[in-house]
Amino acid sequence: MNHKLFQPFKLGAISLNNRIVMAPMTRCRAGEDDIPTALMATYYAQRATAGLIITEGTPVSLKARGYLWTPGIYTQQQMGGWAQICNAVHQAGGKLFMQIWHVGRISHSSLQPDAGAPEGPTDELSSDTVCFAFDDEGNPGNVSTSQPIAIDGDGIQRIKDEFVQAALNATQAGLDGVEIHGANGYLFDEFLNSITNTRQDEYGGSIENRCRFLLEVVDAVSDAIGAERTGVRISPNGRFNDIPEDPEMEATFTFLSHELNKRGIAFLHINDQGTFGLPSIPEGLIPKIRDVFSGTIILCGGYDAERAKNAIDQGIADLVAFGMPFIANPDLPARLEQGWLLNEPDRETFYGGAEQGYTDYPYYQK
Numbered sequence: 272m273n274h275k276l277f278q279p280f281k282l283g284a285i286s287l288n289n290r291i292v293m294a295p296m297t298r299c300r301a302g303e304d305d306i307p308t309a310l311m312a313t314y315y316a317q318r319a320t321a322g323l324i325i326t327e328g329t330p331v332s333l334k335a336r337g338y339l340w341t342p343g344i345y346t347q348q349q350m351g352g353w354a355q356i357c358n359a360v361h362q363a364g365g366k367l368f369m370q371i372w373h374v375g376r377i378s379h380s381s382l383q384p385d386a387g388a389p390e391g392p393t394d395e396l397s398s399d400t401v402c403f404a405f406d407d408e409g410n411p412g413n414v415s416t417s418q419p420i421a422i423d424g425d426g427i428q429r430i431k432d433e434f435v436q437a438a439l440n441a442t443q444a445g446l447d448g449v450e451i452h453g454a455n456g457y458l459f460d461e462f463l464n465s466i467t468n469t470r471q472d473e474y475g476g477s478i479e480n481r482c483r484f485l486l487e488v489v490d491a492v493s494d495a496i497g498a499e500r501t502g503v504r505i506s507p508n509g510r511f512n513d514i515p516e517d518p519e520m521e522a523t524f525t526f527l528s529h530e531l532n533k534r535g536i537a538f539l540h541i542n543d544q545g546t547f548g549l550p551s552i553p554e555g556l557i558p559k560i561r562d563v564f565s566g567t568i569i570l571c572g573g574y575d576a577e578r579a580k581n582a583i584d585q586g587i588a589d590l591v592a593f594g595m596p597f598i599a600n601p602d603l604p605a606r607l608e609q610g611w612l613l614n615e616p617d618r619e620t621f622y623g624g625a626e627q628g629y630t631d632y633p634y635y636q637k
């Protein structure tokens with residue numbers, strides 16, 4: 272009998288062919304007006320033997336963007352592009368959730384409506400942080416993030432509405448569900464952290480207050496499309512995008528996981544930033560989260576077949592997500608199951624460009 276990793280799994284109302292997840296990865300290959308392209312449909316369909324694909328981060332509005340050429344989900348044309356991707360993946364037997372995304376303060380005014388300021392929990396600028404936008408000469412490139420403005424009460428409500436609309440648009444386009452991006456130093460992670468969130472209102476200060484925005488968005492999206500189609504991604508102890516070490520980290524993520532458990536969401540997806548060359552999740556925290564979250568847990572960050580099997584055998588993961596290995600190996604599940612050699616990813620072609628380094632990685636040849 273093959274290992275559980277390669278066996279089907281019931282995720283809410285849908286059935287996955289195996290427990291291998293393609294992690295969300297920014298590839299910056301959307302077309303004009305951030306409309307997903309036919310090439311993106313080819314890329315995702317090539318990887319449809321994953322039990323579940325979680326798409327690249329998909330901004331919920333113009334203000335939610337921090338990188339050029341990330342596909343959106345806030346116009347009819349974008350929905351049409353996503354419908355093509357969903358058809359291709361479903362025809363190939365796969366399932367896909369869309370990662371819905373607001374970058375918070377990790378943005379540049381050249382990406383913002385009317386060249387305005389990005390929006391964050393406060394007006395504090397992230398230091399030494401770049402996003403991918405237009406430089407002073409109007410050329411695309413890595414640029415320092417711009418001074419943000421603090422989101423006010425109306426902004427909180429608008430962003431909630433944008434997430435709800437994005438989830439409705441995604442499911443209408445054919446996605447099987449959505450993952451709310453609560454990780455990696457973007458909007459919700461900035462609210463969760465006790466150092467970056469010094470707000471004086473009900474969205475800052477105590478653990479309950481710092482978790483409130485994300486939980487309200489989870490509730491609103493769940494009401495709109497169903498909790499069983501709503502997942503959440505977090506990165507406890509993350510430092511990416513200038514998130515500082517937080518003395519309240521463990522307490523915050525344990526409280527948040529417990530609250531998410533009450534809501535019966537589709538999954539909790541935990542990203543370990545060790546593979547970003549940053550600190551890992553401290554040993555012991557994932558079992559603590561497992562104790563308070565009885566739903567589906569996806570673990571991500573530096574897994575190979577052995578570590579993935581172990582995590583499932585230990586009961587700390589139900590599904591395991593793979594990022595970079597999926598870039599270079601469209602047939603990753605078969606390679607993991609058969610123990611076949613993996614192609615190495617080429618970092619030079621991770622972001623932007625066309626077929627090269629995107630849809631031209633070879634399938635395994637026996």
Ligand code: PHB
Nearest residue numbers: 296297328338452454455
């Ligand atoms: C990236 O573009 O480097 C990126 C985007 C979203 C993430 C992490 C990294 O969650």
